[in-house]
Amino acid sequence: MAAFRPQREDTGEKSMIKWILILLVIAAVASLFGFTRLAGAAATGAKILIAIVLVLFLLVILGIIAIA
Numbered sequence: 001m002a003a004f005r006p007q008r009e010d011t012g013e014k015s016m017i018k019w020i021l022i023l024l025v026i027a028a029v030a031s032l033f034g035f036t037r038l039a040g041a042a043a044t045g046a047k048i049l050i051a052i053v054l055v056l057f058l059l060v061i062l063g064i065i066a067i068a
Contacts, residue, residue: 016049016052016053019049020046020049020053023042023043023045023046023049024042024043024046026038026039026042027039027040027042027043027046030042
């Protein structure tokens with residue numbers, strides 16, 4: 001029997017990247033079906049999250065934030 005291991009919740013940038021991909025898929029599907037406002041809102045949300053991830057990544061690279 002395999003031991004039961006509870007799944008860990010994704011935290012940090014991995015979770016943000018997952019949300020970026022979800023929003024991009026929603027934007028693509030919404031644009032295919034003609035929901036332009038929904039597609040624009042999802043794409044804008046993805047752009048904002050991409051900017052946040054890039055800023056955090058640059059801060060980590062520059063050594064300003066240390067990840068434990």
